[in-house]
Amino acid sequence: xxxxxxxxxxxxxxxxxxxxxxxxxxxxxxxxxxxxxxxxxxxxxxxxxxxxxxxxxxxxxxxxxxxxxxxxxxxxxxxxxxxxxxxxxxxxxxxxxxxxxxxxxxxxxxxxxxxxxxxxxxxxxxxxxxxxxxxxxxxxxxxxxxxxxxxxxxxxxxxx
Numbered sequence: 040x041x042x043x044x045x046x047x048x049x050x051x052x053x054x055x056x057x058x059x060x061x062x063x064x065x066x067x068x069x070x071x072x073x074x075x076x077x078x079x080x081x082x083x084x085x086x087x088x089x090x091x092x093x094x095x096x097x098x099x100x101x102x103x104x105x106x107x108x109x110x111x112x113x114x115x116x117x118x119x120x121x122x123x124x125x126x127x128x129x130x131x132x133x134x135x136x137x138x139x140x141x142x143x144x145x146x147x148x149x150x151x152x153x154x155x156x157x158x159x160x161x162x163x164x165x166x167x168x169x170x171x172x173x174x175x176x177x178x179x180x181x182x183x184x185x186x187x188x189x190x191x192x193x194x195x196x197x198x199x
Contacts, residue, residue, distance in 0.1 A: 044181070044191040051190045055182045055197055058131045062084060063096075065126075069105035069112050078105060084116065085157040088189040090199035092133065092175040095152055095161055099169050104172070112136045114175060129184045133197070135175040147172060 045051070064086045068077055080102040082094050092114060096103050106112060117130030140147050150172045155162050164170055180192040 044189050047190050047192050051182055052196050054129060054184060055131050056170055058116050066115040067102055067112060069102050070109045072105055072108040085154050094173055095165055095170055096173055097169045106137045112137055127185045131143045132181045134178045138176055141174040149152055155160045
């Protein structure tokens with residue numbers, strides 16, 4: 040079977056970066072604890088100062104429990120346009136490992152400041168005891184830039 044994925048180039052790397060940089064939310068795929076059943080949630084998304092995805096998640100959410108058990112996950116970002124077939128609009132899957140950021144650390148404080156600059160309405164709940172910041176450590180990505188335009192991206196391709 041022929042690999043359907045093209046090699047990343049400057050244009051597709053820039054397109055993937057634009058999707059990451061402008062994403063306000065993502066679909067988060069996790070494995071439910073105790074099995075191999077996948078589950079998908081919508082989460083708010085932002086980036087850290089290096090342009091890597093971060094989020095603020097609640098310990099009350101099922102996806103948080105799933106990530107504590109199995110930190111491997113995937114993010115899907117990209118919006119279908121208002122018109123036309125949704126499959127013709129670019130989207131990016133990021134394969135990641137999540138890392139929780141402990142409260143009371145300088146890393147937490149730095150992420151909090153950046154996140155609230157990018158997502159000011161999160162200030163309503165960012166300091167609730169059940170919320171925590173997580174980093175998504177990207178291992179690779181798959182850009183679907185429309186029919187016949189699928190590109191495999193390495194973590195290096197996605198770095199700023």
